[in-house]
Amino acid sequence: MPTPDYRVRRATSDDVPATLDMKLAAWRETYATQRPASFFTAEAARRKQQVDWWARGLAAGAELWIAEDPAGRIMGCSGAGPVQDDDADAGVRYELQMLYVLAQAYGTGLGLRLLESAIGSKPALLWVLEDNPRAQAFYRKHGFAPDGRREPLTDQWAGLHEIRMVRSAG
Incomplete structure (x- = not known):
């Protein structure tokens, strides 16, 4: 079966x-399996607020990458920026x-294309859910490794934890 021809580009506020x-x-x-149905209902209810917030971020220079299939449907997205102050101890300056x-x-190479669009081969860090082995395996394959930091999540994500993964230079 041929791999779909995804187009990866920077998003605009219209996207x-x-x-x-x-x-x-x-x-x-x-x-x-990790969040109740009410979690998704609440997120859907915040859509207008989120649209406004993301559009303001893009207008201020934030980069958001999207991948579209041949029919124009968005199949994935990625974004990165400078590390947050509390992550400075990781020794890198960029965060996915x-x-x-x-x-x-899944399995089409789209995740890698989005990763490369967002951070290229730069040393970087990211936070991923502790209970997301598929994502962790993807990041390990592309040079990231857990560095021992683990943080509990709050609000609607309460009860879950994230781990930090870092990709160093070289």
Whole structure:
């Protein structure tokens, strides 16, 4: 079966609503067993607020990368930026802040294309759910390793933990 011809490009504010829909669909696919249905309902209810926040971020210079299939459907997204102050101890300056791909695009190389679009081969760090072995395996394959930091999540994510993974220079 041929691999779909995905187009990866920088998002514009016009792409934000569809990107948020894709992100919520990816969360449903990935976290359905870890989060109650009310979690997804609450996220859907915050859509307007999120659209405005993301659009303001893009207008201020934030980079968001999206991947579209040949029909123009958004199949994945990624974004990165400078590390947050509390992550400075990792010794890198760049953080992969998000990478989501819909399940139907797993195994197509789309995740790698989005990773490369967001951070290239730079040393970087990221936070990933402790209970997401698929994502952790993907990041290990691309040079990231857990560094021992583990943080509890709060609010709607309470009860889950994230681990930090770092990719050093070289």
